Amino acid sequence: xxxxxxLPESFVRFLEANGIDPSIYNEGDSLPRYVRLKPGFEDVVQxxxxxxxxxxxxxxxxxxxxxxxxxxxxxxxKAYQQGKMxxxxxxxxxxxxxxGISPGDHVLDLCAAPGAKLCMMLDLLGDKGxxxxxxxxxxxxxxxxxxxxxxxxxxRSRLFLADGTTFSxxxxxxxxxxxxxxxxxxxxxxxxxxxxxxxRKQVAKTRNNFVLPHDAHPEIVFYGHNSGVIGLQKKxxxxxxxxxDYANCGYDKVLVDAxxxxxxxxxxxxxxEQWGWTTLERRVLDAERTDTNLTALQxxxxxxxxxxxxxxxxxxxxxxxxxxxxxxxxxxEFLAESFSAELQEIEMAKDWPCRSGRTPKTVRFDPSTxxxxxxxxxxxxxxxxxxxxx
Numbered sequence: 131x132x133x134x135x136x137l138p139e140s141f142v143r144f145l146e147a148n149g150i151d152p153s154i155y156n157e158g159d160s161l162p163r164y165v166r167l168k169p170g171f172e173d174v175v176q177x178x179x180x181x182x183x184x185x186x187x188x189x190x191x192x193x194x195x196x197x198x199x200x201x202x203x204x205x206x207x208k209a210y211q212q213g214k215m216x217x218x219x220x221x222x223x224x225x226x227x228x229x230g231i232s233p234g235d236h237v238l239d240l241c242a243a244p245g246a247k248l249c250m251m252l253d254l255l256g257d258k259g260x261x262x263x264x265x266x267x268x269x270x271x272x273x274x275x276x277x278x279x280x281x282x283x284x285x286r287s288r289l290f291l292a293d294g295t296t297f298s299x300x301x302x303x304x305x306x307x308x309x310x311x312x313x314x315x316x317x318x319x320x321x322x323x324x325x326x327x328x329x330r331k332q333v334a335k336t337r338n339n340f341v342l343p344h345d346a347h348p349e350i351v352f353y354g355h356n357s358g359v360i361g362l363q364k365k366x367x368x369x370x371x372x373x374x375d376y377a378n379c380g381y382d383k384v385l386v387d388a389x390x391x392x393x394x395x396x397x398x399x400x401x402x403e404q405w406g407w408t409t410l411e412r413r414v415l416d417a418e419r420t421d422t423n424l425t426a427l428q429x430x431x432x433x434x435x436x437x438x439x440x441x442x443x444x445x446x447x448x449x450x451x452x453x454x455x456x457x458x459x460x461x462x463e464f465l466a467e468s469f470s471a472e473l474q475e476i477e478m479a480k481d482w483p484c485r486s487g488r489t490p491k492t493v494r495f496d497p498s499t500x501x502x503x504x505x506x507x508x509x510x511x512x513x514x515x516x517x518x519x520x
Contacts, residue, residue: 236301243270302358394504
């Protein structure tokens with residue numbers, strides 16, 4: 131039987147104002163946990179089951195995903211420690227799947243930390259293409275880098291500390307150093323965790339700034355050998371394209387899993403019972419965040435992600451909020467102003483345990499329908515701009 135969670139009145143008012151049933155937070159203890167096996171390790175399932183002492187149920191609607199009982203922890207298992215599997219909610223995996231990533235794509239995760247979705251994106255790319263991760267929080271991006279390295283997925287990835295609403299750097303391909311002696315200190319060489327003194331000093335200055343200032347320039351914090359960075363001069367890496375060039379040289383796929391109030395992440399909300407409900411009010415219910423500022427941020431993330439998308443490319447917008455204001459309302463406003471954006475049916479969603487969103491062609495996961503955390507997913511294609519007809 132699920133434990134009755136005593137929610138603070140302020141949070142209950144927030145839920146009621148957004149048409150959300152507070153009783154869903156009593157389902158968290160019965161929701162399964164989800165893990166994804168890295169490709170190539172399917173034959174170790176029985177070995178993992180023996181180690182964690184439970185059955186791993188394969189999801190027939192999401193390749194590579196398994197559910198395990200909610201009380202089972204994987205952190206001490208050899209498979210987890212050796213980078214053979216990682217925890218990621220099935221709904222989040224569905225959002226990544228909706229991108230339709232193919233080997234060779236250049237993909238962008240505009241709100242990448244803590245990194246599980248970026249890992250899945252890189253798994254889907256295989257040994258072709260590149261993945262770029264962006265986040266505003268240095269400490270969370272460090273955790274993302276650690277995750278990529280643990281799972282052996284850093285080879286084709288770049289991580290930038292940057293504001294996702296203004297990030298403007300396109301994908302890159304490796305440019306070998308020329309014989310003319312251009313390989314100086316301003317040219318990127320093999321990445322190393324040992325940073326020059328000047329750079330370490332700069333990082334130390336900003337270490338207490340958990341979130342990047344709005345006007346700060348992007349900072350590359352990690353890049354792999356085949357990420358397209360090695361051999362580039364710094365001025366070339368940080369040079370944005372002309373606006374019209376993104377249609378041809380932008381990203382093939384962009385994920386905008388936007389900052390939100392996290393009210394659909396049932397287990398996340400439950401943790402505030404230990405962390406303190408005042409922390410919930412500060413992080414989730416701050417009026418400045420839950421009013422116009424947060425939805426403006428989400429809309430600007432969506433706008434910028436779409437701007438960076440190649441013509442014919444696919445963007446997925448998602449949040450783990452159950453509210454309409456942070457999901458359908460944001461997507462509807464974006465579509466009304468973006469004539470080259472086409473909201474698309476998510477064909478694979480016909481097999482998903484989800485329901486339709488208020489806006490046609492969007493989908494929603496929730497604990498009751500899906501036995502997952504709550505998640506909204508919209509798939510948008512960048513079409514050729516319409517020409518004025520005289």
